[in-house]
Amino acid sequence: MPVILILTIAAFIPLVYGFILSFYKYKLNIPSMQPLFIGFDNYINMFKDELFVKSLTNNIFFALISVSSEVLFGIIVAMMLSEDTGKSRLMTTIILIPMIIAPVVAGTLWRMMLDRTFGVVNYLSSFLKMPPIAWLADDRLAIYTIVFVDFWQFMPYVAILVLSSVKAIPDSLIDAARVDGATAWNLFLKVILPLITPVIIIVAMIRFIDAFKIFDVIFVMTQGGPGSATEMLPTYIYRQGIKFFQVGYSSATAIVFIMAMSVIAAAFNKLRSYQLRRLA
Amino acid sequence: MKDSKLLRKSTLSNFLSAPLKYIILGVLLILILFPLYWLVINSFKMEKDYFAQPPVMFPLDGTLKNFFDIFNKYQLVRGFINSILIASLTTIVTVFFGSLASYSLTNGFLPKRLKEVLAGGFLIQKMYPAVVVAVPVFFVISRLRLMDNILALVIMNSSFNLPLVILLMIGFYQEAPYEVEEQSMLDGCDLWQRFFYITTPMTKAGLVAVGILTFVASWNEFLYAVILSISKAKPLTVIIAGFITDKGLAWGPMAAMGCVVILPVILIMWSMQKDFISGVSAGALKG
Numbered sequence: 001m002p003v004i005l006i007l008t009i010a011a012f013i014p015l016v017y018g019f020i021l022s023f024y025k026y027k028l029n030i031p032s033m034q035p036l037f038i039g040f041d042n043y044i045n046m047f048k049d050e051l052f053v054k055s056l057t058n059n060i061f062f063a064l065i066s067v068s069s070e071v072l073f074g075i076i077v078a079m080m081l082s083e084d085t086g087k088s089r090l091m092t093t094i095i096l097i098p099m100i101i102a103p104v105v106a107g108t109l110w111r112m113m114l115d116r117t118f119g120v121v122n123y124l125s126s127f128l129k130m131p132p133i134a135w136l137a138d139d140r141l142a143i144y145t146i147v148f149v150d151f152w153q154f155m156p157y158v159a160i161l162v163l164s165s166v167k168a169i170p171d172s173l174i175d176a177a178r179v180d181g182a183t184a185w186n187l188f189l190k191v192i193l194p195l196i197t198p199v200i201i202i203v204a205m206i207r208f209i210d211a212f213k214i215f216d217v218i219f220v221m222t223q224g225g226p227g228s229a230t231e232m233l234p235t236y237i238y239r240q241g242i243k244f245f246q247v248g249y250s251s252a253t254a255i256v257f258i259m260a261m262s263v264i265a266a267a268f269n270k271l272r273s274y275q276l277r278r279l280a
Numbered sequence: 281m282k283d284s285k286l287l288r289k290s291t292l293s294n295f296l297s298a299p300l301k302y303i304i305l306g307v308l309l310i311l312i313l314f315p316l317y318w319l320v321i322n323s324f325k326m327e328k329d330y331f332a333q334p335p336v337m338f339p340l341d342g343t344l345k346n347f348f349d350i351f352n353k354y355q356l357v358r359g360f361i362n363s364i365l366i367a368s369l370t371t372i373v374t375v376f377f378g379s380l381a382s383y384s385l386t387n388g389f390l391p392k393r394l395k396e397v398l399a400g401g402f403l404i405q406k407m408y409p410a411v412v413v414a415v416p417v418f419f420v421i422s423r424l425r426l427m428d429n430i431l432a433l434v435i436m437n438s439s440f441n442l443p444l445v446i447l448l449m450i451g452f453y454q455e456a457p458y459e460v461e462e463q464s465m466l467d468g469c470d471l472w473q474r475f476f477y478i479t480t481p482m483t484k485a486g487l488v489a490v491g492i493l494t495f496v497a498s499w500n501e502f503l504y505a506v507i508l509s510i511s512k513a514k515p516l517t518v519i520i521a522g523f524i525t526d527k528g529l530a531w532g533p534m535a536a537m538g539c540v541v542i543l544p545v546i547l548i549m550w551s552m553q554k555d556f557i558s559g560v561s562a563g564a565l566k567g
Contacts, residue, residue: 017419018415080304091309100500100546101500101541101545102517104521109318118531160560164561199565202564215502216517234409234411241415247415257409261409
């Protein structure tokens with residue numbers, strides 16, 4: 001019962017409340033203003049709002065690039081750490097560090113290192129005769145910088161999960177393939193990869209959904225800027241609702257957001273059950 | 281036998297050829313360790329060294345001034361206590377109620393169908409991003425007069441972590457042998473005794489794993505901390521974000537604070553790595 005109580009207070013009431021608010025025009029900074037029922041206007045305005053469309057496309061772009069690179073390198077690193085020696089166990093411990101430190105700290109840390117004038121990264125790259133780069137202030141580059149920080153933090157997450165599923169593959173399967181004379185590359189492609197595909201799909205789904213939750217890193221690194229180059233859905237909703245007090249409008253965005261997430265999750269689930277059926 | 285096993289593992293890890301393996305792992309090692317090194321030495325640097333050209337890579341003279349500064353000027357102690365309180369209260373609440381809920385969902389007397397519906401309901405809450413309820417939560421919390429109160433953050437963090445904990449604990453309770461439960465029923469234990477003395481101790485490894493996950497997640501939480509705390513309930517994550525201002529960065533205090541924020545979780549992770557990994561992988565693959 002207490003669980004249901006907590007979840008009701010903290011999850012279900014806000015959700016329903018948000019759904020109702022999304023049909024109202026309600027601004028918090030004008031106290032005398034009563035919530036005004038305006039039907040679907042919030043939803044219509046949303047797609048007319050350039051900033052919303054921009055943050056949506058930014059977010060999709062960010063999710064696709066960061067997730068695909070994290071999954072690709074996550075698999076490679078997991079395979080490389082799959083031997084059971086002291087060295088690879090030590091390496092496993094080390095790559096765990098980025099994923100447990102607070103995203104806010106990861107953001108501030110890279111913010112310091114990538115500073116245009118005093119940052120150490122530009123100093124190191126000057127040895128390669130590269131001009132100083134405005135990693136976070138260039139409106140084309142900034143989003144890739146955010147992708148990189150996300151990669152730095154969460155590629156290990158993918159690697160750890162893939163690693164544990166590679167280790168769970170029975171030795172007999174691999175030995176059999178080796179007796180048949182499979183090279184390491186063929187072994188990976190024909191035996192390992194099909195077996196770990198279900199795990200990869202789940203991990204990709206989790207990372208993809210998480211990519212639409214990114215907030216901390218952007219908040220400390222760019223605040224959505226320069227301009228709106230790194231504005232993403234969570235920072236957009238936060239700004240509209242908490243900073244500009246556009247309560248009704250912000251709720252409408254949130255509802256669209258939830259629906260989009262459910263569609264994505266459903267699509268991934270379909271893909272996963274299809275894969276599992278093929279394996280069976 | 282042992283040799284062949286070693287052999288197969290090592291050929292497998294060389295699937296992109298051995299040199300490439302060392303290059304990639306080497307680059308990765310530098311990418312991970314250098315930023316941490318940079319954070320630590322920056323927290324000890326003198327004021328003038330932050331703006332030195334070229335940057336000071338190996339500072340010869342250090343200072344503890346930054347740590348005194350965050351101690352005196354930036355509410356380190358209060359932030360630290362807040363963070364500890366939020367994370368540990370959340371962990372206690374979540375693990376306690378979470379295990380109660382999942383125990384009743386596995387061994388309770390509810391009809392099977394209802395159990396499945398309830399377990400599915402918990403899953404839904406895990407799906408949607410936290411930010412979408414930010415505005416309504418802001419209202420609910422201020423109506424409850426819990427604004428700038430760590431209780432609000434404990435409630436929110438508990439609600440974010442409960443679904444995962446319940447989901448994982450259901451799995452752990454299902455693995456515990458039901459025969460023991462039946463035996464103790466025959467011996468006359470009531471439901472509470474069975475829960476506290478018989479079944480829950482059998483799931484200790486699971487409890488530790490979900491406890492660590494919850495603690496680390498609430499220690500690192502930022503979004504709701506920044507929305508629901510104004511001054512006296514600020515945890516460390518909000519304080520560190522405050523060092524980035526329009527006028528520039530407060531380099532020294534920021535680096536020192538960064539060390540303070542990441543040190544506890546790294547220590548926890550190193551001492552309980554096995555539980556942490558098993559928690560993470562169970563969380564991903566069961567959820």
